[in-house]
């Protein structure tokens with residue numbers, strides 16, 4: 081007897097097998113002997129299903145599962161699926177664990193999401209003031225998941241395969257043929273025309289992408305800069321050399337690094353300069369944000385929040401604007417002698433453009449300096465242990481990432497680091 085992969089996964093969900101480390105170990109590795117969930121004697125691996133041993137359609141080797149196996153799912157198959165879709169085993173299991181089992185929530189149905197969003201959501205909904213608070217047994221569940229996933233992350237990561245470690249078979253021959261074709265069509269000096277040279281590089285890169293496309297690392301670790309810059313420089317051509325001054329002529333190095341450094345002295349200087357320029361550029365680009373990130377973390381790592389009131393009478397004049405309405409409901413206002421005033425969204429929304437006095441960490445009277453009171457940081461942050469340090473790390477990391485992304489020709493909008501972004505961003 082054999083069953084469909086999706087039926088086996090569903091069976092493992094209902095039996096809670098997916099919450100057992102042994103299950104993960106047996107289905108995701110190549111065990112040498114029979115286990116509780118997988119039997120390995122014989123040619124075709126068998127799995128336990130309703131007290132019988134059965135094979136799974138299409139699976140003839142170990143391991144039984146890998147994250148990239150495709151699954152076709154029909155609308156309504158599970159509560160979180162409301163249209164026919166193709167997905168992968170990895171997504172199907174994570175979807176079950178993080179959404180159905182953990183939060184019991186259908187809010188992420190057919191939406192792109194990520195762990196950060198879900199984690200943010202969980203933190204937010206643990207606050208006693210949340211509109212739809214999660215029950216506290218989620219903490220047990222989270223603990224179980226972390227315990228389960230931590231040892232797994234080691235062997236589930238595929239970062240390098242034999243195929244991607246060595247030079248692609250047949251590439252040199254294809255490169256030679258392509259080079260000859262370009263010489264024939266555009267002349268021996270075709271590298272002097274940047275457009276034609278880029279066409280040449282693209283043709284070779286297309287071949288390489290085709291060669292790697294079935295590799296499990298393709299589009300995962302073999303993607304982006306690794307593929308389009310490192311692999312290209314190593315096997316296709318070093319490319320257009322950076323200039324150290326505007327007066328220098330344009331130079332193209334058509335040989336890849338796998339053929340060693342060029343013999344030509346000017347070319348060697350060009351390659352060397354490109355490397356120096358890259359490393360200096362990276363240093364300059366991340367200098368400011370790097371310092372800011374370190375200072376933020378240093379300044380905030382020990383912050384503690386006390387649940388009593390520091391008794392400050394000072395606040396911060398704050399103009400109510402639409403984007404701050406949500407965050408304002410989290411904070412405490414000062415109105416005359418009353419320093420613990422709170423309002424709901426509607427109250428603030430009716431007063432957009434007006435000014436209120438809010439309590440913020442900068443006006444907290446709590447001393448020594450590494451303690452803040454609950455009423456000066458607001459409700460959400462005061463319920464999350466270590467929230468201030470986490471915000472600092474997050475803000476610092478995003479700062480560095482944004483400068484690096486800019487450096488790599490992608491322009492990202494700078495984020496506004498408010499609690500609104502950190503804890504309410506959905």
Ligand SMILES: [Zn+2]
Pocket residue numbers: 389390391392443444445446452453454455456
């Ligand atoms: Zn205070």
